[in-house]
Amino acid sequence: MTVDKREIYSFDTPISVGKILKRLNFLPFEVLVIKGNRLLTRDVVLRDNEEIEIKTVYSKG
């Protein structure tokens, strides 16, 4: 999984997207959680070796 400046984190599964955001100190509307070409909501549970990308949404001016 990639977080903003291309940092990679691993978590034990199964784990929900909401729990991952909480552990990384993100509020749900501060980031897009992307899997392939879809966005994931907080309740989605990741299993096995699933990978997601997290992108912050702040304007970069």
Place this chain on the structure above:
Amino acid sequence: MKCVRCKKQAEVELKSHNAAFCRDCFLYFFENQVLKAIKSFRMFTKKDKILVAVSGGKDSLTLWNVLLDLGYNADGLFVHLGIEGFSDIAKGKVERFAKERNAKLIVVNLKDEGIPIPEVKKKTRRVVCSLCGQIKRYYFNMVGLKEGYDVLATGHNLDDEVSRLFSNVLHWKMEYLVDQSPVLPSEEGLLKKVKPLCRVTEYETSVYAFFKGLDFVDIECPYSKGATFTMYKKHLNQIEFSSPGTKIDFYQGFLKNLKPILEKREEKIKNRCKICGYPTFSDVCSVCRLKGYT
């Protein structure tokens, strides 16, 4: 989580609206929010010639895209700031978008105007972000008037407006509070200015840009590090998380309750710059002063 409109799998959760949406229903929701802002604040109609201020970022490209999709007559204006490693990338994104959408794009290059931002930064002790904003507003206005546009549209979203309001209230900047509005009507020498994204958040704009596959500038302006508004946005997000809907209530409450009182005490600008005619409080406007006129 299911979409509240069609019951398909949701991709977006919006707690402030007590809703979740699938992709199609979110895009419908987003366009409706923009239309609601345009209509309720009487921003413009399909007959008007709209100039969209585009920076290459997600907000301005989202605005231009949604206006074109809704059938508005919207052209783009890009101000090349002359910032190495940033401005050329932004220009490329904007040009590509304009080409793909077959839309008209006007480009102003600050190097040609004698005031590229790196040079301005050397000349002044003031915060360069505020001067850069002032210069951009000057050219948005001048080009818009010269080219016969009815209205200038900018990509400010709800988070931009709320963080600005928060800052202006914290420091009681009354002169800025008077001017804070989704619509600033035209005056002599000043083009009408509107903010059609004032009802949608930064998150919602990002989701729209993602769903539409917009290719925007994703790097930070090298001069904007540590901007105060970004810090305010983070604090406001914490409040919004604990109490969903606070941001829009704060903003709409200001427009409904405080703005009408402030407008009564507004001091109108009476002077015109003796060089270029731009409205100003002094004899020569700040952009002409930067160009060396006194």
